[in-house]
Amino acid sequence: MATFYEVKQLLCRLFGHRDIEDNDDDITVELRSYRGECENRQIQISNTELLELYNKVSAMDNNSLELYSENTYETAVDLDHFIMRRQEFPLTSDDSINGISYEVGYPTAEYSLYLLMLIKDAMNQQQGRNSRIPPMRLRRPFERYFGEGENTLETILPKMIGEFSLKIVNTSGNYKSLNILRKMKTSFEFEFMYKTGNSLVEFLDILDMFPMDNGIRSRTSETQIDTPPLRKYTEDVVDYYKQALASNDPYIKYISFYHVMEYFYDEVFKRKMVTDLKNKITHPDFSYKDEDKIYEIAMFVKNRLRMNDETGQGNELESLKYVLNEYVSVDDLKARINIIDSNALNYYQNNKVAFCNASVIGWSDSQGVFTQLAKRIYFTRNSLVHSKSGKNKERYRPYQDEKQLQLEIPLVKAVAEAIIINSSEII
Structure with a gap:
């Protein structure tokens, strides 16, 4: 997994710094002509806060794009930009009886940093000069990450990632295994798809989210769900159902439903x-x-x-x-x-x-x-x-x-x- 300084260097590079030394200085971000203003702005990102967040993420369990602990589970989902613009997020659903809450929206700061760690790992595996170049989708004008109010890691990192996640919070403390959390995820996904008629697609891996070859990937639209799932569904058949909804080809739809x-x-x-x-x-x-x-x-x-x-x-x-x-x-x-x-x-x-x-x-x-x-x-x-x-x-x-x-x-x-x-x- 990427080291703290590797992740810090990646962040600095995304904020316009080319040559970065491994030190404990805060990150200074220069915002030029911010929202039409004539004067430039400076924003400091605390090295201490970044290190605390990195250590917290490193202590959590993970599996590919899944990041989880005893009480939380988070994974990336692919939402169409048109849907993202027209819906109000986050979409939340609370199961007060079983002590489980679900949310689709911008990822947490922890998950966002985890994805940056995975991106840096993927960059390290690249050969040649491209190994130092972040994915194209991260090389956007970074001014969009900063608002007019208080800017913290919790507000900056999710905007930098620019994707949404499905979060499950176990407030009861009764469901601690990854297998149970995955079953809950499957239940939510099916009821989301059943009620909306849209596929809720998980990314396969970090290269699916952020292609290193700067390729353009397809997107599938989603919309809102308002009640929590109260049933456990068979994961394999939900995958077939998901495949059917994700396709526009009636042949694939029919065979998948069959x-x-x-x-x-x-x-x-x-x-x-x-x-x-x-x-x-x-x-x-x-x-x-x-x-x-x-x-x-x-x-x-x-x-x-x-x-x-x-x-x-x-x-x-x-x-x-x-x-x-x-x-x-x-x-x-x-x-x-x-x-x-x-x-x-x-x-x-x-x-x-x-x-x-x-x-x-x-x-x-x-x-x-x-x-x-x-x-x-x-x-x-x-x-x-x-x-x-x-x-x-x-x-x-x-x-x-x-x-x-x-x-x-x-x-x-x-x-x-x-x-x-x-x-x-x-x-």
Whole structure:
């Protein structure tokens, strides 16, 4: 990890000092023509305060872009500049029952300094003369970091970083492990995305935030969330959901939402298989001495497990139907789809999926609705992932069928959300 003097040199360089000696002097920042004023201004950054902050950060635990202690957790999130301008930050959410608070906004001074330490480490790993040049995004006019009022490390460093973070504060003292804090982060991220329809994307590493090659990275927009999460969600499926929302490509969206459903196939299929088999062997009509009954059990298992090579349906279609039955309420699903797209319910009821002829959904058919849901979703998925030339009538053609596929997104999005929520646990 970068030393104190390395970080201090980086700060000095960003404030316009080229040759800096390793000493304990305060940092003097010259503000020229400050906000149109004719006279220059000088601001002092205390070496003592900077050293205290550095020692505090060094004593905290970290993992890549995560900085945490027993009671705090902070990680960088990518917010679109347009959203940053139009929203009021910080966005806060307090769970007074469990003693947890969440905040999306400018990073703390501790986290900001930690990121500068990571940036300096990345610079040290560069070869040649570029090893002394900070990332382009930090080489902005530094006057913007300073306001008209009191300027301290707590106000300067977050503005210098120019990105936002997700902060979790554990006021109860009951949740001290990193694993628990990450689960809380996952819960917040899902509910943020669920309520806003926008992806909450974490940076991958410091080079993702501050590319050393001065490349331009893409951004994803976010907006406000107002209530704390009260459930623990499965992290893997939230990642699929996040990937779906982060993409503008309906193909990637559909496949990512489908992965949420597929995640539970084996678990739910096995549970259904065991339950049905128990019911059969404990039924009063069953006798292990009756060969016909034994053979009936064997055929039941065989038929349940078989795979139909011709259609490619087999276990997956049955598993999807079991997952839908277990985690999805039709009434709740219809309500959620209607929120996402008010025309979608009627469309699914009266129109097949044009490029694969997947079935319509009879919402009032209480007996067959799950079968119809499963077939529409699964046949569409097959059309996306299979591209055999002999099945042109069932094959998805990029660009040509994109608008039709876009119409299916509200359905799989709402189904994925229902599965994520109903497979979760209450905190």
